[in-house]
Amino acid sequence: MTVLHALRCVGSTDVGRVAAFTGLGESEVESELIDLAVAGLVTHHKGFGGWQLTEAGKAADAERTAAELDAAGTRTALKEAFEDFLVLNPELLDLCTAWQVRQVDGVMTINDHRDAAYDDRVVRMFADFHERAVVVIGELAAAVPRFGRYETRLGTALARARAGERKYLADTIASFHTVWAELHEDLLATLGIQRWTT
Amino acid sequence: MDHLRHVTAALDEPPEVVGGKAHGLALLHRLGLPVPEAVVITTEACRAFLRDGRLPAGLAAELTAAVAGMSVVSVRSGAAVSMPGMMDTILNVRPEAVEDSVKAVFSSWNTPRARTYRTLHDIPHDLGTAVIVQRMVFGDHDDRSGTGVAFSRDPSTGENTPFGEVLFGHQGDAVVSGRELTLPLRELTHEPELWQQLEDALTRIERHYRDACYVEFTFESGVLWLLQVRPGRFTGAAAVRLATDLVDEGAITKEEALLRVSPQHLRHVRTPRIAPGAEVVVRGLGVCPGVATGRVALTADEAVRMAGPSVLVRPETSPDDIRGLAAAAGVVTARGGPASHAAVVARSMGKPGVVGVGRLDLAAGTLVTIDGTSGEVVLGTPEIVTTAADTHLHRLLEWADEVSGDDSERPETERLEAAQAVLRR
Numbered sequence: 299m300t301v302l303h304a305l306r307c308v309g310s311t312d313v314g315r316v317a318a319f320t321g322l323g324e325s326e327v328e329s330e331l332i333d334l335a336v337a338g339l340v341t342h343h344k345g346f347g348g349w350q351l352t353e354a355g356k357a358a359d360a361e362r363t364a365a366e367l368d369a370a371g372t373r374t375a376l377k378e379a380f381e382d383f384l385v386l387n388p389e390l391l392d393l394c395t396a397w398q399v400r401q402v403d404g405v406m407t408i409n410d411h412r413d414a415a416y417d418d419r420v421v422r423m424f425a426d427f428h429e430r431a432v433v434v435i436g437e438l439a440a441a442v443p444r445f446g447r448y449e450t451r452l453g454t455a456l457a458r459a460r461a462g463e464r465k466y467l468a469d470t471i472a473s474f475h476t477v478w479a480e481l482h483e484d485l486l487a488t489l490g491i492q493r494w495t496t
Numbered sequence: 497m498d499h500l501r502h503v504t505a506a507l508d509e510p511p512e513v514v515g516g517k518a519h520g521l522a523l524l525h526r527l528g529l530p531v532p533e534a535v536v537i538t539t540e541a542c543r544a545f546l547r548d549g550r551l552p553a554g555l556a557a558e559l560t561a562a563v564a565g566m567s568v569v570s571v572r573s574g575a576a577v578s579m580p581g582m583m584d585t586i587l588n589v590r591p592e593a594v595e596d597s598v599k600a601v602f603s604s605w606n607t608p609r610a611r612t613y614r615t616l617h618d619i620p621h622d623l624g625t626a627v628i629v630q631r632m633v634f635g636d637h638d639d640r641s642g643t644g645v646a647f648s649r650d651p652s653t654g655e656n657t658p659f660g661e662v663l664f665g666h667q668g669d670a671v672v673s674g675r676e677l678t679l680p681l682r683e684l685t686h687e688p689e690l691w692q693q694l695e696d697a698l699t700r701i702e703r704h705y706r707d708a709c710y711v712e713f714t715f716e717s718g719v720l721w722l723l724q725v726r727p728g729r730f731t732g733a734a735a736v737r738l739a740t741d742l743v744d745e746g747a748i749t750k751e752e753a754l755l756r757v758s759p760q761h762l763r764h765v766r767t768p769r770i771a772p773g774a775e776v777v778v779r780g781l782g783v784c785p786g787v788a789t790g791r792v793a794l795t796a797d798e799a800v801r802m803a804g805p806s807v808l809v810r811p812e813t814s815p816d817d818i819r820g821l822a823a824a825a826g827v828v829t830a831r832g833g834p835a836s837h838a839a840v841v842a843r844s845m846g847k848p849g850v851v852g853v854g855r856l857d858l859a860a861g862t863l864v865t866i867d868g869t870s871g872e873v874v875l876g877t878p879e880i881v882t883t884a885a886d887t888h889l890h891r892l893l894e895w896a897d898e899v900s901g902d903d904s905e906r907p908e909t910e911r912l913e914a915a916q917a918v919l920r921r
Contacts, residue, residue: 307815308815308816309796309814309815309816309817309818309819310796310797310816310819311819385609386608388609388835389608389609389612391835391836391837391840392609392612392613392616392835393612393616394835394840395834395835395839395840395843396616398840398843398844399843401617402760403731403758403760403761404729404731404758405731405732405758405760405761405764406783406785406834407760407764408784408785408843419615419616420616423612423615423616426612427608427612430608468840468843468844469844470844471818473844475840475841475844476815476818479814479815479837480815482837483814483815483816493811493812493814
């Protein structure tokens with residue numbers, strides 16, 4: 299379940315990222331992926347994308363997540379917590395944007411990170427944001443325990459950024475922003491909400 | 497009348513008291529332009545509300561009396577410093593709900609998101625916001641109603657032709673929110689009288705500011721109403737062209753033109769851009785500067801599989817699109833703004849990005865070029881300019897050399913900075 303669902307939230311990816319998402323070991327993830335491939339739920343593309351859900355895999359994940367939620371009887375609680383997530387979401391995107399670009403004389407200018415005081419302030423705001431995010435993740439995890447894993451992952455990204463690896467805010471595949479976007483996708487997938495209609 | 501003012505030509509208090517929006521509306525009144533009846537509640541009242549948890553004594557009664565003649569109103573924030581999208585706007589409010597709406601807008605000053613925004617942008621937390629209560633005009637009244645935004649000149653080139661977006665049959669928030677598919681402003685020429693009124697208004701406002709301007713407007717059954725105004729705040733090549741054109745029009749002096757253009761704008765001019773004159777198929781908001789050319793990929797898979805360079809075109813992006821963007825030369829999305837997921841990811845990879853183009857009728861495989869500064873999407877491979885080899889910049893820099901008395905060979909920004917140093921002495 300977790301490996302299949304990881305691919306649903308992350309998109310096509312390699313074993314390493316599924317391991318990071320689930321907290322499982324890479325060999326465990328790999329053998330699970332092979333089993334899922336045998337069952338026709340995932341495929342592997344050499345060269346690009348890595349592991350990917352098939353249509354059957356996507357349907358199976360949707361069915362299992364919905365069943366899990368209904369069995370727990372926490373759909374309403376999760377929906378309410380999702381509303382709180384949606385309040386935080388634009389603020390996180392504001393923060394990522396403030397990290398990447400600044401307005402200089404009205405011009406959107408790529409942040410060259412030469413203004414240490416500004417950068418430190420943005421990092422502090424991420425930390426402040428994280429404290430409030432933890433509260434909402436607590437609500438999500440109370441409804442569906444696996445959401446608790448996002449607290450760990452966001453906390454790790456923030457700790458690395460605060461320790462000096464600033465790309466872990468918004469500029470790498472394991473960044474605070476990436477983990478947050480996966481959480482968003484996870485919530486949409488779990489609640490069966492379409493991101494867009496075409 | 498401590499905390500409430502009628503918005504009229506006589507309102508002459510500064511934005512710190514009545515907010516930037518009401519300040520602009522009073523200007524429109526003075527210019528004889530059509531503004532729906534409105535009152536503004538001061539920032540002082542907001543500070544009192546946030547401190548005491550209730551409206552100042554007497555304000556509720558004043559408010560009730562003021563809105564008695566307006567059947568339906570809008571209640572909008574209006575701080576002294578612009579904080580776009582951070583605070584509440586409430587439309588279609590009935591008189592009995594006005595007080596609660598005002599409290600809600602005051603309270604929205606202190607949402608965590610608004611606080612974070614102010615901390616990031618060095619805006620003090622204790623300013624508070626004014627609130628404008630205004631008679632609603634209905635852009636969704638009939639098919640001769642609608643709403644839009646307009647610049648008096650093209651903000652990406654500086655060309656002297658009105659530019660903006662219009663949406664027929666909708667209320668004002670629909671354009672700004674980016675949720676609806678808008679039409680180019682020129683579609684308004686199908687309503688010649690309305691178009692004439694708008695052009696006249698833009699001209700009058702420009703003459704006052706001696707600068708390009710921006711307005712938000714609504715029209716109800718063919719009658720134009722202005723809801724917001726500010727100077728255009730052009731940047732880059734557009735700022736240069738605007739400044740030199742204003743000199744030619746006799747609106748400003750050469751010295752003023754030199755002070756209007758920031759050296760930062762000249763640095764910005766050097767970013768690769770699509771040369772003016774290319775036919776733009778769709779335009780959105782540029783979120784990561786630079787130009788990218790490639791064939792349209794409509795999914796991450798297509799982008800990854802494409803042999804040559806691709807441009808990923810999506811409704812909006814999700815985590816699965818990251819690998820598509822990694823493979824693509826640039827990204828275009830139908831929805832979203834400067835802080836959308838797509839914008840953040842595009843910048844993290846340093847790839848040109850255009851968001852919020854509205855419609856997505858680009859066929860897979862079509863060769864397109866995108867400009868992450870202007871937000872333009874052009875078919876094929878248009879001419880690209882990397883320096884401002886344009887006559888406007890040459891003229892401005894010649895004036896700069898005249899002022900500084902130095903015509904030696906040096907970078908453009910230094911030439912401008914030298915002139916500005918002399919003028920500010």
